[in-house]
Amino acid sequence: MPDEMTPQGSSSEAAPERPQVDRKARFKIPPHRPDKQPAAERTQNWDEVYHLFDVSTARIEAERCIQCPAAPCQKACPVHNDIPGALWLLEQGDFNGAANVFRETSELPEMCGRLCPQERLCEGHCVVGKNALPVAIGKLETFTTEWQRANGGPQHPPPAAPTGRSVAIVGSGPAGIGAAERLARLGHSVTIYEAWPEPGGVLRYGIPDFKLNKPAVARKFEELSTLGVEVRTNMRIGVDLSWDDLRASADAVFVAIGASEGARLGIPGEDADGVITATEFLVRSNLPPEELPESLRTSLGSPKRVVVVGGGDTSMDCVRSARRLGAEEVTLVYRRTEAEMQGRIEERTHAVEEGVRFEYLASPIEVLHDAEGHVSGLRCVRMELGDADDTGRRRPHPVEGSEFDIAAEIVVTAIGYNVDPEWGVAVPSVTRDRWDRLVVDPETMQTNLTGVFAGGDDVNGADLVVTALADSHRAAEAIDRYLRTLLREPMREGPLVGDSSFL
Numbered sequence: 001m002p003d004e005m006t007p008q009g010s011s012s013e014a015a016p017e018r019p020q021v022d023r024k025a026r027f028k029i030p031p032h033r034p035d036k037q038p039a040a041e042r043t044q045n046w047d048e049v050y051h052l053f054d055v056s057t058a059r060i061e062a063e064r065c066i067q068c069p070a071a072p073c074q075k076a077c078p079v080h081n082d083i084p085g086a087l088w089l090l091e092q093g094d095f096n097g098a099a100n101v102f103r104e105t106s107e108l109p110e111m112c113g114r115l116c117p118q119e120r121l122c123e124g125h126c127v128v129g130k131n132a133l134p135v136a137i138g139k140l141e142t143f144t145t146e147w148q149r150a151n152g153g154p155q156h157p158p159p160a161a162p163t164g165r166s167v168a169i170v171g172s173g174p175a176g177i178g179a180a181e182r183l184a185r186l187g188h189s190v191t192i193y194e195a196w197p198e199p200g201g202v203l204r205y206g207i208p209d210f211k212l213n214k215p216a217v218a219r220k221f222e223e224l225s226t227l228g229v230e231v232r233t234n235m236r237i238g239v240d241l242s243w244d245d246l247r248a249s250a251d252a253v254f255v256a257i258g259a260s261e262g263a264r265l266g267i268p269g270e271d272a273d274g275v276i277t278a279t280e281f282l283v284r285s286n287l288p289p290e291e292l293p294e295s296l297r298t299s300l301g302s303p304k305r306v307v308v309v310g311g312g313d314t315s316m317d318c319v320r321s322a323r324r325l326g327a328e329e330v331t332l333v334y335r336r337t338e339a340e341m342q343g344r345i346e347e348r349t350h351a352v353e354e355g356v357r358f359e360y361l362a363s364p365i366e367v368l369h370d371a372e373g374h375v376s377g378l379r380c381v382r383m384e385l386g387d388a389d390d391t392g393r394r395r396p397h398p399v400e401g402s403e404f405d406i407a408a409e410i411v412v413t414a415i416g417y418n419v420d421p422e423w424g425v426a427v428p429s430v431t432r433d434r435w436d437r438l439v440v441d442p443e444t445m446q447t448n449l450t451g452v453f454a455g456g457d458d459v460n461g462a463d464l465v466v467t468a469l470a471d472s473h474r475a476a477e478a479i480d481r482y483l484r485t486l487l488r489e490p491m492r493e494g495p496l497v498g499d500s501s502f503l
């Protein structure tokens, strides 16, 4: 490693050759992680848990990468970031160059660095991680792209000349963002329609500030605006603008409406006052009222006892938000054991550190309420695990006579999300599966409707930021090809129906 610890700020164009590294020496470098706020301190604020790496520690951690030619980390990344390439530049002190490498394959590297379940993706495939902590790829991605933002910002080549063709994107979450940026850079005119008052999808209306700060989301939309992308908020397609009018407004449409319908518990008392879905709980605790629709502007107050039902990342966001709202007793109820939980280990560790109580092998059977209909608690039953189900996880069964109650003023349901079935009412001709997910050609992301594409959670069901982004890349490429067939036609008023057989 060079002695010089000052960042150089050069670009990846002059990327130094990557020599064979001394792997044995690199295996001996102790792992580093950025500092984080102590639990007692961070439950008193909504700031991000982790601080950024400092420049010298980031370079040392990047040097732990052994530059494997097969790069299993890159293969495991849904957008195939060139991780060894970026970390090589980073260890040389070329933070700008490293950030540019991440930006080549991702429109949201600051977000992915913070939010991806790296233990299942890049870091889970890191060869160094076989015998030690893996290289902190996610935290290094966040460090280098934030460093670039603070030091002149990303430098992109100017967008292509206008093509005269237009795309309407429904939804401004990661899938909508990825497609908008790629299509705008290719010279197409892009308009995003968003139902909420502010853009960002779950990045804004869901994921709490302690995982991802909101200015990072706002910055992305400033960038899209400089590319000429128009964002029209408070526009729910199917309500504020009909599908037919939307379709007539553009040459192609990308549907990226996510999966926002919180699943119900289906138990007695569920309609009591104080039972709320995860999204409602998160947005009412995290966002200022002016960024919310009228119906969600009332304060949650300061609940003393909160119970959250569910075992994924969303439920961890809820329990940890409850602690930051000042709740003294926060309990998570999950019907299996920790081994079957699908969310990130890091989030669970943080929740435990922050004083959340975990009730594993417990399932809710009734919401308890007082005479006025306010929640007073949750009745649960103990579970035991039986044979594996079709997901490979052991199926839980109730243990007779094991009922117990947990006192609470708020019960939050975080047991999964489905695609809004109203979309099928708005666009009856689009093919959906039995869970209301849009059915697409997996290569092109085109639906059964010519010129109408879809991607992200509305196709996959509730998934990840990075998988939504990967879908948007495939869709943008296919939409561009589709629009270019239109370009061969003479320009005329209004949208054209292109030749989709080439897809």
Ligand SMILES: Cc1cc2nc3c(=O)[nH]c(=O)nc-3n(C[C@H](O)[C@H](O)[C@H](O)COP(=O)(O)OP(=O)(O)OC[C@H]3O[C@@H](n4cnc5c(N)ncnc54)[C@H](O)[C@@H]3O)c2cc1C
Residues within 6 Å of the ligand: 115, 116, 117, 170, 171, 172, 173, 174, 175, 176, 193, 194, 195, 196, 200, 201, 202, 203, 206, 207, 211, 235, 236, 237, 238, 256, 257, 258, 259, 260, 278, 282, 313, 314, 317, 420, 455, 456, 457, 458, 462, 463, 464, 465, 466, 468
């Ligand atoms: C609380 C929570 C925490 C999460 N944490 C993580 C995490 O840590 N890491 C991770 O990788 N993933 C996480 N996820 C999942 C991740 O956020 C999603 O997979 C991702 O946001 C999907 O992107 P998307 O663009 O498909 O949809 P979304 O982000 O849901 O965006 C869809 C947008 O479409 C808009 N829309 C819907 N219907 C209409 C309409 N009719 N007209 C106009 N606009 C419409 C919605 O308002 C929304 O803004 C989390 C999800 C939740 C809910």
